[in-house]
Amino acid sequence: MDLHEGVLTVRQALQRVGGELLIVAPKTQRSARRVALPSECVTALRAQRAQQLADRKAAGANWKGTAQGLVFTTKNGTPIEPRNLNRSFEALCVRAGVRMVRFxxxxxxxxxxxxxxxxxxxxxxxxxxxxxxxxxxxxxxxxxxxxxxxxxxxxxxxxxxxxxxxxxxxxxxxxxxxx
Incomplete structure (x- = not known):
């Protein structure tokens, strides 16, 4: 992700294989892509990056993040479980007072x-x-x-x-x- 240029490059996907979350190549050749980011997203992603760096520092030796370049992780650097993402998103919809939709x-x-x-x-x-x-x-x-x-x-x-x-x-x- 290049926040200076406002471009997101999709190079990998998170997929459950045999009960385990794995980083895999995107499904198709077109799935690997570059996407221009609106300024609102760049601002939010900068805040996310700062939060992730703070989480990494707080976790110290317990940080389990890898060099995979995940933008969103748990507090200890592991990939977010899709079910937990959906639960968090549902709670966010309720707090915002908007109609509940799937992520x-x-x-x-x-x-x-x-x-x-x-x-x-x-x-x-x-x-x-x-x-x-x-x-x-x-x-x-x-x-x-x-x-x-x-x-x-x-x-x-x-x-x-x-x-x-x-x-x-x-x-x-x-x-x-x-x-």
């Missing part, structure tokens, strides 16, 4: 929000590390009702000749005449 659902939310903001499907696919745009768009994105409503409001404006987009004429040609 994995954050990938779907990210894809959908990027899509709503006009991000290109290929870019979303690359951020998520998918090998197929179809998987990204068919499984990972959803359209919220308020986005549908907003889009239909814009269609209504266009039909009434109230559009403010590039190339708008005075409305005298009428959209309905062209249909």
């Amino acid at each position: 994995h659902d954050l990938r779907h939310t990210c894809a959908s929000l990027l899509h709503e903001q006009g991000a290109d499907a290929r870019m979303i696919m690359e951020v998520l590390g998918h090998s197929s745009i179809r998987v990204t768009m068919d499984i990972y994105t959803f359209v919220r009702l308020d986005s549908q409503r907003s889009a239909f409001d814009r269609v209504g404006d266009a039909l009434r000749g109230n559009g403010n987009g590039p190339g708008d004429d005075d409305g005298s040609a009428g959209v309905l005449a062209a249909v």
Whole structure:
């Protein structure tokens, strides 16, 4: 992770194999990737890095962290058990007063929000590390009702000749005449 440049490089994954958590290569070639980080994430990751260094110092000889470069670990440097991550995330949702979702659902939310903001499907696919745009768009994105409503409001404006987009004429040609 390069916090100066704001780039996260995904080189490994944590996977349970035979009851044991192991660091493994990502599932596919596309899963190994570089992702630009928004400034909010960089700030949070800097704080996480400082906390991890403090944990390492406090643990002393009991630090079990390795050179694997894990960003999030337990207080003694071991990988976080996925079940514990999910429990912690659920507690965080409750404290924040937001709807409970699975931690994995954050990938779907990210894809959908990027899509709503006009991000290109290929870019979303690359951020998520998918090998197929179809998987990204068919499984990972959803359209919220308020986005549908907003889009239909814009269609209504266009039909009434109230559009403010590039190339708008005075409305005298009428959209309905062209249909």
